[in-house]
Amino acid sequence: MRLLKKILLWAAAIVLVLYIGVCSYFYSKQADILFAPTKLADNYQFKFHGKFTEKKIKTDGATLDGLLFKSDSSKGLIFYLHGNGGALDTWGDIASLYTDLCYDLFILDYRGYGKSDGKISSEKQLFDDVQVVYDSLRSLYPENKIIILGFSIGTCPAAMLAARNHPETLILQAPYYSMTDMMKRTYPFLPTVLLRFPLNTDKYLKEVKAPVYIFHGDADNVIYYGSSVKLIADCKPGDELITLPGQGHARFTHNPDYIAALEKILE
Numbered sequence: 001m002r003l004l005k006k007i008l009l010w011a012a013a014i015v016l017v018l019y020i021g022v023c024s025y026f027y028s029k030q031a032d033i034l035f036a037p038t039k040l041a042d043n044y045q046f047k048f049h050g051k052f053t054e055k056k057i058k059t060d061g062a063t064l065d066g067l068l069f070k071s072d073s074s075k076g077l078i079f080y081l082h083g084n085g086g087a088l089d090t091w092g093d094i095a096s097l098y099t100d101l102c103y104d105l106f107i108l109d110y111r112g113y114g115k116s117d118g119k120i121s122s123e124k125q126l127f128d129d130v131q132v133v134y135d136s137l138r139s140l141y142p143e144n145k146i147i148i149l150g151f152s153i154g155t156c157p158a159a160m161l162a163a164r165n166h167p168e169t170l171i172l173q174a175p176y177y178s179m180t181d182m183m184k185r186t187y188p189f190l191p192t193v194l195l196r197f198p199l200n201t202d203k204y205l206k207e208v209k210a211p212v213y214i215f216h217g218d219a220d221n222v223i224y225y226g227s228s229v230k231l232i233a234d235c236k237p238g239d240e241l242i243t244l245p246g247q248g249h250a251r252f253t254h255n256p257d258y259i260a261a262l263e264k265i266l267e
Helices: 004-026 031-036 088-100 123-138 152-164 177-184 203-206 227-235 258-267
Strands: 051-059 062-070 077-081 106-107 148-152 170-174 213-217 240-246
Touching: 031 123, 051 123, 062 088, 062 123, 077 088, 077 123, 077 152, 077 227, 088 106, 106 123, 123 148, 123 152, 152 170, 152 213, 170 258, 177 227, 177 258, 213 227, 213 258, 240 258
Parallel strands: 077 106, 077 148, 148 170, 170 213, 213 240
Antiparallel strands: 051 062, 062 106
């Protein structure tokens, strides 16, 4: 009996050490789990159809890279905050949908993505960066002609910008309710106190005064569709959740239902 108790104590100690190790790894590698950037050489030359210019914007401790795509007859600007993978060399492929609808489009590469300097190290840093970029764009376009559009990981920064500023419209594609909510579903065995990037989309949406349109595919296996159902419940009357039947997590610009709804919004 005494031997069995010792074995159980040793087993419990080993499990505890392993659990602490997993928690430590998650805490230290959190940014690497959330963000999967592609780096581009400083002399990389972008090649896209249509008119575009590359813009360098200095923030606190970094220079961020972005592309401004121009329409032939601009009604305003869409500031696009992309997902957690890739860089502008692939994200730029979406531009023609928006420029064909007579909107200029600015796509930003976050820190560590593409030709942008540094690495994302905190939520505050990410938010400060996108605010600096928004301020730069606001010097080129009237704020009431700026639409903020966020996809996936970019939806919380987009909601934050819309809450703290006065854009014309906020559009979210496949948003998460919060990263705390996602963590509870994905890593239910880990305490949420470890989360360094809470990314509370729900909190910011409650403060947005501009019209809000949420798009989410009901076949999304990355960010569950119920996230948007919960988010729209936090929104003000008149805001809209547009469900895309059979749509997965990506390739929104190829979905005819998305394009049709977007055309109505941008009218």
